[in-house]
Amino acid sequence: MSETATAAPGARTPSRLRAVGPYLRRYLARNPVAVSAAVIVIAAAAATGSLWNDGGALVWGAGPLATFASGRWWTVLTALVVPDSAVDAAASVLLALTVLAYGERLLGARRTALLLAVTGLAGLLLGIGLHAVAWTVTDLRPVVAAEVPVLDPTTPIAGAVMAASAFATTLWRRRLRLVGFALLALFALYAGDADSWYRLTAAAIGLAVGAVLARGRERRSWHRSSTRESRTLLALLVAVVGSGPIVALVSGGGRGPLSLVVDAYTQYDDEVLAQCGTVAASVCDEQVALLMTRGAGPALLAITPLVLLLVAAWGLRQGRRAAWVVAVFVLVASAVLPLVSLADGRLRIDPWVDGSGAEYVLWAIASVVIPLVLAAALVIARARFSVRATPKAAKAVAVVLTGAFLACATTLFAVEAIGKRAFDREVSFFDLLSVTLRRFLPPAFTHPGGSTAFPHSGPALFAYQWIGVLFWIIVVASILWLYRRVQRPDAGDDGRYRDLLRRGSDTLGFLGTWSGNRHWYSEDGECAVAYRLSGDVALAVADPLAPAGRRPEALRGFTDYCVEHGWIPAFYSVHADTLRDLVDLGWRHVPVGVETVMDLPGLTFAGKAWQKVRQPLTRAEREGYTAVWSRWHELTVSQASQVVAIDEEWVADRALPEMGFTLGSLDELRDRDVRLLLAVGPDERIEAVTSWMPSWTDGEITGWTLDFMRRRTDGPNGMMEFLIAKAALQLQEEGATLLSLSGAPLADDPEEAVEGDPAPLRALLRWLAEVLEPAYGFASLFRFKGKFRPRYRPLALAYRDPLQLPGIGAAVGRAYLPDASRREMVALARTAWEGRR
Template identity: 85%
Template structure:
C-alpha cells in the first residue's frame, strides 16, 4: 500500500520530489542540516554576492537551507504546495519556473536590499546583511505562478493566504529572506498571468458578503499576528515591527518611577525582572490574541467578533496618540535621519489600526450573525463573575503579602495595582505610581491573575460564536404547496421534522435544509419554476453565507448537480436512487422471475396487500406496526438512522400512504410507506420510504408489497415508482472508477465497513430485482476544506441521538463484519 502510493506520488510529482532530495542533500553536504554557521558562505546578498565576487551564491542560496528548521520546512513545502503547483503547471514547466523565478526573485531582491541600505533614512529599519540561504524563495515563486492555472476557489485562496503570510513576515520580521521570498512571489504572479493568457475561466459564484468577511478577517489576523512574529524574531526589523514596543511585557510606568522618584528603593533591573516572565508576556499580547480571536469570528460573520475587533483596533490606535499628546512619548522625527522610521512607526501604530477599524465599520452590515440573548447574558455573567473573583483574589493575596512589595503600599495603592494587572502594560498609562511585589504568592498572583481572566474572556467569546440566533422556522404549508406544483421523487423528504425551509423573495422557490452545527444540509433538489433553479441555488447559498453557515446539497440529482457545477461547486457520489417506470409494466418474462415467484406464492397462501394511511389504522393494526418496528430496531442493538431514512414518525404524515402485508389470520407481516411526488398539481409518482417486516415471518413479503404497490399505482395513473436511494452505493450502469478521489475511496471503504451494521449494499442488490432505472445521487459542496465539517454534519444528521453504548455497538458490528 505504502510502496504503491510512493510510486504513484513520484510519477506525478518528480520535480517536487527532486527538489526535496536536492535540499536535503545540499543541507547535509554544507552542514546547515546541523545548524553549522559555516554554511553561510553559500548564502547570497549585496555584499556576499557582488562585493565579495561570489556570484555562484545566486544559485546555491536557492537550494541550501540555513538551518535544520529551514531544511524541514523546505522539504515539507516542496512535497505539498510545490507538488500541487507541479500538477497545475506540468513537470517541465515547473522545473523551468522554479529555477527562473527563484533566480530572478533573488537577484531583484538583492538589488532592492542594496538600494534601501543606500538611503540613510531607511537604515534603522533595513537589516544589516546576513547572507541569505532559503530554498522556499523559488517555491514561493513557482506556487504563485501556478495559482494562475488553478480553479477559481484555489486561485483566490493560494494568493490571499500566500501573500498575507509573505507580507506578514516581510513587514514585521523584516529579514532579507522574507523580502526575497515576497519578491519572487510577485514575479511568479506576473509569470502566471502570462502562462494563463487565453485560458478560459469558469465563472464561480461567491457571495460578496463572504469575500468581504474573508478579506477583512485576513487583514485583522495579519495585524494581530504581525507583532507576535516581530516579538518571536527578537523584535523584528521590518518596516512595521516598530509597533512591537506597544506590546513589551515590562511596565514602562514602573520603570520610569524606578529611574526617578523611587530610585532609592527600586533598581531598574529588579523592576525588569519582576515584570518579565511568561505571565507578563502573555498579558502584554492580549490585544493581539483578541484580534486573532476576532478574525476567526469575522470570517463567519459574527457580530460579537466585529465588536471585539473594532474596540481593540481603536484602542490600539488611540493609545499612541494619547502618549504623544500628554508628553509620555517624545519623538523628534528629523533628528539623526529618523524621519522614515517615524513615518513607519506612525503607519504601523496609528494609521493601519484606524484604517482597518474604519473599514470594519463601513462593512458592518456584513457581520449580522448575532448570538442569542440568553448566550449574551451568560457570557456577560461569566466575564463579570470572573473579573470580580480574580480581582478579589488578587487584592486579598497582595494585601496579605504587603511585606514583599518594593515599598509601603496603602489600600488605594492595592486597588490601583489590582486594576492595572488586568490590562496590558501599554494600556495602563496614566496609572499613578505603581508598586510591585518581589517574591512569593504575591508575585505569582501579580503575574498570572490577569492572564487567567483574559483566558476566561477568550473562551467565553469562542463559546459565544457557537450560540447564534436561528432564523424563524417557517411552517411547511407553503413548502407543501410548492411540492404540489411540481417536485422530484425525493422532494417530500423536505417536509420531515427537523428540516427548515428557505424561500425566495417572491415565495416561489424553496429549499429544505437541516442545520447541523454551522452546516446547512439542503435535502434533495430545490423546488423552483422552470428556469429558476440556478437562481434559487445562488440565493440559498447567499442566505447561508449571511448566516455564517456552510451550505451543502445532499442527495441531489444530475440536473441540479449540473447547475451547481456551473456555479463552481464540486461533488462526490453518495448513493443511487432506483426508479421503476410504471407505464407498460408487467411482471412477465424470465427476467421478472425473482419478483413474480414471491408475488404469486404470497397470493396463493392468502396474503393480501392492504392500503391505508396511519390515521385509518385500527388500534390493533397500529400496535402491530409499532411492534414490528421495535423488533427491527431491537434486533440490531444499533442506533436507528434518520435524516433521509424514515421512521415511525414519518408514517403519521397525512399524505403518506401505507401498504401492509396481511396474512389470513389478520396478522401484519410487513409494512411499507410511500411518499407522493407531483407534476403540474397532480400526483405522478410515489417513493418508497419505510420498510419493515417481522423477523419470524415468511420470506418474500417485501417483494410482494413492492410488486403489488407498482401494479396498484399503475392502475391509478402514476408514472414512476421510486424505491428511494441506496446510501453509499455505486451506479451499476457506470464503469467502476479505477482511481477514485480520496473522498470517494473513503466512502467506498465506509460502505464496506457499515454493511454488517446497516446492510446498504444488500438493500441495493434487493432493489435491483425490480429492474429499475438508476439515478445517481450526489453531495455538492463549494470548498474541499469544508468537507470534514460537512461529513461530520451528515453523520450527526443520520445519528443525532446515538448514545455512547450504541456507537460502541456500531463499531463492534462493523469490526466483526470486516473480519
Template identity: 40%
Template sequence: MSNTIAFAGRYLRSVPLSIAFAAIIVVTALVTGTFFGEASADTQAYWSAGVITVVEMGRWYTIFTALFIPWDPFQLIGCVLAALVLMGVAERILGRRRLIPVFFATGIVGVGLGVLVQWIGSLAGEWWADGTSADLTMDPLTPIVGSLLVASAFMGPLWRRRVRLVTFGLLIMFALYDGDTSTVYRLIAAIAGVVIGHFLSARRHRIVLLRSSFGEVRVLIAAIVLITAIGPLISLLNPDGSGAFGLAGSFYGDIFPSAADIDDFCSTATTGVCDDMQRLAALGGVGPVVQTFVPLALLLVSAWGLRKGRRFALWLGIVTNLALIALAFVFLGLVVSLAAGVASADDSATELQPVDVGEYIVWGGSTVAVPLAVAILLFVTRKRFQIRAPREAFIRFLVVVVGALAILSIVNVGVGAVTLDSYSPPGTTIVELVFDLPRRFLPVTLVGVTGDVVVPAAGVALFVFQWIGPVFWLIFTIASFQLLTSTEHAVKVGDHQRIRALLRRGGGGTLGWMTTWPGNVYWFNEAGDAAVAYRVINGVAITMSDPVCREGDDEATVRAFAAFCDAHSWTPVFYSVHENVVPVFDAMGWQRMSVGEETLMHPQSLEMTGKSWQNVRSALNRGVREGMTTLWTTYDELPRTMIAQINAISEAWVSEKELPEMGFTLGALEEIKDPDVKLMLALDAQGRIAAVTSWLPMYRDGVPVGYTLDFMRRADESMSGTMEYLIASAALHMKDEGVEVLSLSGAPLAAAPVASGEPEPEPTVMTGLLEFLAKTLEPAYGFSSLFKFKAKFNPTYSSIYMAYPDPLALPTIGGAIGRAYLPSMSPKEAVSLVRTLVR
C-alpha cells in the same frame, strides 16, 4: 491503507521534476555541509547571494546557486517537503515543459531583483536596505513559491484566490514583522509568479476581478486580522529583525527591567524617568507577563469569529485594535521619555540622529497606523458580519463576564484589606486599593506610566495582585468564544405545515418526506414555493433529500440556499441527492461523491417470476401456509394493543444492541407516528404482530405516487423470511393501488454492483476511504448485509450523492455528518462501538 499508498505512488510518479529537485538540494546540502549545520563562512562567500557576493565580489552566479542550497538542516527539511508538495502541485498543473522555465525565471527574478533593490537602497541610505545589505541568502524555497504562484493562474477561482491569499499573507507578514532578506526575495518571486502566470494563462489579454462571496470576503478580512495579531510575535521571537513593524513585538512578553538594570539606568537617567522604570519593575511577575498577551488572544478570537460572520467578533476586533492604538501612544511616550532621559545624562548624545528619527517614525507609525487601518476596515465592511448570537446567549455572556469581574474584584480588595500593611508605599488605604482596582485588568504597559502603583509584598496578596487580571481575561476569552459559537436554529411557527404542503404538491424525491422529521429546520425561498430542510452542525448546513421545489426549479433553489448559507458563514452540504440534481452542482463547480445506493422497485411492472425471485416467492408461500396476513394502515388507526406490540418489538430490537441507534436519514419509532406515513404489518395466525415496516409517501399534485421503506422491525419469534414476506406483500399491494415507485431506501456507503463486461472504476482516495468505512462499520450496523438483503427483490439502483463546495471542508463535513447520524451517543455506547469495530 493500500489505497492511500496507491494514491501516493500515483502522485509521486506524476511529479518527477519535483522529486529530482528535492534530491538535488539534499545532495548540495551534503556537499556544502549545510546538511549538518548552518552554512560556513566559505560556503556563504562562494555560493550565497547578497549585495556583498553579487555586487562587491562580482560573483553574479550566486543568484543561480542560491536557489539550490539550503541554509541549514531545518531549511533543508522544509524545502524538501515544499518541493514534494507545493512544487509538485505546480508541476501537475503546469506540466514539466513549462515548469522548468518558470522555476528559473521566478527564482532568478526573486533573488536578482531583491539584491538589486537592496544595493540601490543602501546607496540611497534607506534604512531597511542599509541594515540588510550585509545579509546573505541561500533559499530553494524562492523558486518553489514563484512556481506555485504561476500555477495559481491556471487554477479555478476558489483555489486561485486561496493559494494567493495564504501565500501572500504569510510572506507579507514575515516581511513586515521580521524583514529578513529571504522573505523579501520570496515575496518578489511570488509577485513575478503572478505576473508570469497572467501572461501564460488564457486570461492574459484581460484582467479579471473576481467577485468574492460573503464567505471569501470574511476569510480575507479574518486573515488580515490574524496576520496583524500574530505578526508581533514574529518580531518578539526575533528582536534583531529588520521588519518595518518590528516594534510591535515590544508590547508583549517580559518588558520588566531587572534590579541591576534599574540601578545602572538610574545612575545616569533623570529622576522622573527613573521613577517610571521603578514603577514598571514593581509590576513584574509571571501573571503580568501573561496579561501582556491579552490583545493577541482577543484578536485571535475575533479573527475566528469574523470567519464565521459574527457581529460580536467585528466589534471585539474594532475595540481591541483601538486599545492597541492607546497602548502604542503610551508605550511610545515611555520610549521617548527614556531616550530623552539618556540623552540629558550624556552630553555626547544630546539629540537623536536623523536615521534614528526616521526609524522611530516608521516603527511608531506602524504600531498606530496598522491597528487603525484594521479597525477602519472592520467598520467599513461591517455589513458583511450580521450574524448575531441568540439573546439568551448574550445575556449569559454578560452574566459570566460581569460576575467574574465582580468576584475577582471582591477577592482582590478583601485580600488586600487583610494584608494592607504589606503594601508599598506605606500607608496605603482601602480606598486607594479600590481606585487602583481597574488597573489590575489593564495591560501592564499602560499601568506602569499612569501614576503611583501600590504593590503588596510577596505572599498571597501578591499572587492575587498579579493573577486576577489574567484569570478575568481568560474567562472573558472563553465566554467570547462560546458566544461566537451560539446560533439560533429553531423551526418557526407554521414551517411544518408549509413543508408538508410543498411535499404534497411534489418535489423532494423519494427521500423527501424525511425532511419533516425532528431535528430539521427549514429555508424557504422568497416566493415560498421552494424549500430546503437542513441542520447546522459545526458550521456545516447539512441538507436532507433533493430540494423541495417544482420540476425545473432545482438550480435556482440550490443557488439561493447556497447564498443563504454563505450569508450565515455556513458550509452548505447537499446530502442524499439524486442523479437528476447532480448537473446543478456540476454547473456550480462543486465537488460531489456517492454516499450510497438507493434500491428501487417499480410495482406497475412487477412480476415475481423466474429464478431470481425464488427466495421471495418461497417466503410468500410459507407465510400463506402458516396463516400470516398483512395490514396496510397508519399508526393513528391502530388499537392500543397493537401499538403496545410495536413498542415492545422496537424496544427488544434496541435493547439487544450495545450500540447507539442511528438517526438522520434512518427513522425510528417516533417517525412512524406521522399520519401521512403508512404502516405494513405482518400478523401471525394468532393476530400478533410478527413484523412492522413503515412507508414514507412521495406525492404528485396531492396524490401519493411512491413510497419509501424506512422503519423495519421483526419480532424474535417470527418465522424466518418474515421480512421478505412483508416487503413483497407491500409491493403487491402498491401494484394494486397504482403506485409508480417503491424505494427500499438508501444503503449508506454501498456501491451498486458493476455490470458484467464493464470496467471497474479507478479507485481514488475518497472511494478508498468510503470502502474502509463500510468494512469497518459493517460489524456494528450491517450496512452491507442490509444492501444484500434488498438485492433479493431485483431492484434497480440509483446512486445518491453528497455535493459540497469546498474540498478542504471534508474533515469538518465528515464530523458533522457523523454527529447527525449519532447525535446522542453516550460514553458507554462509544466504548461499545469501538469494541465492536476492533473485533
C-alpha cells in the same frame, strides 16, 4: 465463505502497504520536478552540513557583501538549494511536495523547472539589489538589518507557485495569491529578515510572469466572493495583524518596517521604568527584572490584544457577530492608544531628526493606519457577520465575565492588602485600588498619572503577575464557548410552518423555510404565508398554505396584516390557482418565471425523444460514475469539503454577486429535510451536486423540487443530465408522483403570449432578466431543462396598485441581489451590454 471473511485481521495491513506503491508511482509520474526539488534540498543540506549544524553553511549564502563584495558569484545559485537549518530543510521539502506539486500540475514539468530557476534567480538578484540600495538610505537603516548571507530554497518555490496561480481555477487562484502574499508579507513586514524580502520579491516576479504566460485566457479583473469566502479572507487579514507582532517578538523584536508596533506589546511598564531615574540603579534593575520584565505572566498580559485578535479571526471565519465586535474593538483601541499617547505627552516624536523620520512614519502606519483601515473594512462588511449567539448564552457570558472580574479583582486587592510590606513603599487604599485595576489591562493600555507602586516578593507578587492573566483566560474561553451557541431561527415558528407544509404544499412551498423569511399565520393557525420584508414591501414567497377552500381567506388575512403594518403586499412566484383567487380579489399580475415539472408515473427514458437524456446517463454509468443520495449531516468530511469547494469555485467564477430569494445557496443544503444527490466518479471524486426539496400531500411526500445545481468546471460533460435522470428514476421507485426542476426566474414561457403587461414593471423585469442572463444563464438553464420534456407552469407576481410597482420592482431586485453594491450594479449593466454584442 469468501476469502475476505476468513482472512486474519492483520491481513489488511499488507494490502494497504501494497496500495501505497501504485500511489507513489503515480505521484512521482505526475510531479517529477517537485520530487526532484525536494531531493536536491535534502542532498544539499547533507553535503553542506546544515542539517546538523545551523548556520554552518552560510558560506554558500547570497547577499550584497557575500555575493558581490566578496566575489562569490556562485552563491546566487547555491543560496536557492541549500537550506540554513534542519527546520528550513523540512519546510522546503514539505512545500515542494505539496504546493509546488500543485503548481507543477498546473504548469507542466518543463515550465515548472524553468520557472523555478528563472523566478528564484531573478527574485534573489533583485532582492540583493534592493537590500543594497535600502542600506544606503540613512532614514531606512533602523529597519534594514545588517547583512547575513541568505540561504532559502523556498524563494524559487514562492516564485514558481505564484506563476502557476495564473492557471488555477478562479477560486484557487485567489486563495493561492491572497493567502500566499499574506504569509509572505507577514514575515517581511514584521520579522524583516532578508530571506523574507527575497522570497516576497520572487513571488511578485512570479505573479507578473504568470500573467504574461496566461495572456489570452479569459480573465476578470475582479471576482465575486461568496459570504463564506469573504469571511475567510477578512479573518485571514485580522489573523495577520494579530500574529505579525508575535512573529516579530519571537524573532527577537523584528526588523521589519511594521515591527515597530511591537513596542505596544512588550511586558515593560513604562511608569515603573520611569522610576529608575530616582531610585538607585541596582535596586531599580533588580525590582524591574523581578517584577515587570521577567516571567510568563507579564508577557502573556502584554500580548492579550494580539491573542484576542487571533480568537476573533477564528470567529470571523465562521461569521460570528461576537467575533466582529471583539475584532473592531481591539483594532480601534490599538489604533487610538498611540494617538492618546501623543496627546498626553507620553510619546514624543521629532520627525526627520537624526535620520529617524522614516522610522516614525513606519511606526504610524503599523500602529495606527493598518488597524483603522482593517476596522473600517470590517464595519463595511458587517452584514457578512450575522451569526449571533443565543440571548441565553450572551447573558450567561456576561454573568460569568462580571463574576470573574469581581472575584479576580477582589482576590488581588485582598492579597495585596495583606502583603502591603511586599511593596516598594507605603501604599494607601487608593494606591491598592489603582494597582488592582491596572493589572487587568496590558501595560500599553494604561495611562496613570505619576508613578505607581508594585510588590517585589511573596504572594502579592504572584497575584500581581497572574490574576490579570487568569481573567483574560476566562474571557477567551467564554468567547470560544459563545461561538458554539449559535442563535437559530425560532424553532417553534419554523416547526409550525413545517407542520403546515407536511399537511399539504405545492412544489415551491419549501422556499418559505429559508433564512430571511418571516411567517404570517391566521388566528386559528391553519393558514400561513411566508414572506420577505424588503423596505416597506412584503414579498410573499410561493403559494400560501391553507386547507381546501380557505386560500382566499388566507390571501385577505395576509393583505390586511400588511396594511396594518404599513407595508405593500405582493405575491411572488405564485401558480395559476392562487393567481385566480387574487384576480377575483381585484389584484393585477405580471409573469416572472416558468416552472418546469416532470410527471413521474409511467416515466421511462426510452425512445428517440429521450436520446439527449439517455446518452449522458448511459455514458456516465459505463465510465463508472454513480449517483449517491445523502443529506448534509451524513456527508463525510471529505465529501463536505468537496461540495464546498465546488460551490466556492462556481461563485468565484462570476464577477457578479451571489443571488438569493428563490435561488438556494450552500446554506440551504444543511436543512435535514433536503436530500442531496452527488455524482461520484470511480476515484471517489464528486463531480456534481444537486439538492432536492420535498413537497407533501396529506402528510406523505409526493414530490421533490430541484434547487441547488453545481458541477466542477473541469469535470466531464453530462453530469447534470445524469443526476436528474437518476433522481427521476429513483424517486419514481420511492412512490413520488411529481419532480419539479424548479422555476426559471424572470423567464417567460415562449409559447404563452402576454397581453396587457404594465409597462414600467414589465420593462424592469425584462431588463433585469437581460442583465443577469450573461452571468447566470437563466435562459440557457431553461432550455437545458427542456431536454426532460416537462410541462410548464407559469409563475406570476401579483400586486394591488400600479402606483406601487416601482417599489415592488426595487424590492424584487434587492431580494435577488441583497449584497450588491453600486459598483456591482454597474458591473451588471456592463455584463448585459457585453452579452448583447
